[in-house]
Amino acid sequence: MSRRGAPLAALAFGALGVSFMALPLAGLVWRTPWSAVLDELRDPVVTTALRLSLVCSLGAALVAVMLGVPLAWVLARVDFPGRRLVRAVALVPLVLPPVVGGVALLLAFGRRGLVGQWLDQWLGVRLPYTTPGAILAEAFVAMPFLVITAEAAFRNLDRRYEDAARTLGAGGFTVFRRVTLPLTLPSLVVGAVLAWARALGEFGATITFAGNTPNRTTTIPLEVYLQLEAGRLDGAIVLSLVLLVVSVGVLVGLRDRWLGQQ
Numbered sequence: 001m002s003r004r005g006a007p008l009a010a011l012a013f014g015a016l017g018v019s020f021m022a023l024p025l026a027g028l029v030w031r032t033p034w035s036a037v038l039d040e041l042r043d044p045v046v047t048t049a050l051r052l053s054l055v056c057s058l059g060a061a062l063v064a065v066m067l068g069v070p071l072a073w074v075l076a077r078v079d080f081p082g083r084r085l086v087r088a089v090a091l092v093p094l095v096l097p098p099v100v101g102g103v104a105l106l107l108a109f110g111r112r113g114l115v116g117q118w119l120d121q122w123l124g125v126r127l128p129y130t131t132p133g134a135i136l137a138e139a140f141v142a143m144p145f146l147v148i149t150a151e152a153a154f155r156n157l158d159r160r161y162e163d164a165a166r167t168l169g170a171g172g173f174t175v176f177r178r179v180t181l182p183l184t185l186p187s188l189v190v191g192a193v194l195a196w197a198r199a200l201g202e203f204g205a206t207i208t209f210a211g212n213t214p215n216r217t218t219t220i221p222l223e224v225y226l227q228l229e230a231g232r233l234d235g236a237i238v239l240s241l242v243l244l245v246v247s248v249g250v251l252v253g254l255r256d257r258w259l260g261q262q
Helices: 005-031 034-042 044-077 083-094 098-109 116-123 131-156 160-167 172-200 204-209 220-229 233-259
Strands: none
Touching: 005 233, 034 044, 034 233, 044 083, 044 131, 044 172, 044 220, 044 233, 083 131, 098 116, 098 131, 098 204, 131 172, 131 204, 160 172, 172 233, 204 220, 220 233
């Protein structure tokens, strides 16, 4: 193949690749009942699903930040035996089927689960089929997006700034709070937004662990499923379009920042 032919072939296959990804999205936009979008979004069932999705996804993002940032710092800065295994465990939801994640959550936090039985007996806390359970399921699948972004930020940070702070007498926590955190904050925000967007679109783990209870666990992806089951294609398309707009907006807005950390 000539040198001129190779780029043309790459362009051709690249065009096929982007077409393969874009055509389903184009079909969704094409079939959207634009005249009925506002009516569908005003449906009380839909507004409840939107509210629950916002509450659960923001809660999941908060959990991801609280647990994922310290974990990412440890993975980036602490050399200990088994670090690769710990990283693999932290990132496994990226490749684990969400339904399997939901089953694992049930076996861990269900009423007879590894931890859930004690939460029930000692504290009276039951997570499955509740809104907090939906938040937990979404956090499980979303946190790796924060961990992988934050770890890269901590690993790539110029440590001379931290060393300078230590030479001036700052302690470890002060260095982290006054130097490390501000310098990596843009990347942490990117990771948190990615985690939020992933949580917003979660379906498999949520329906398996938290169920599909109206006003409690029926988020937008679950409502899309219900709309399809009921034969309300217009409602399913409108809600799918909402998720599509959010997803594309997040990826377009954060692409350079996120990929720049890898």
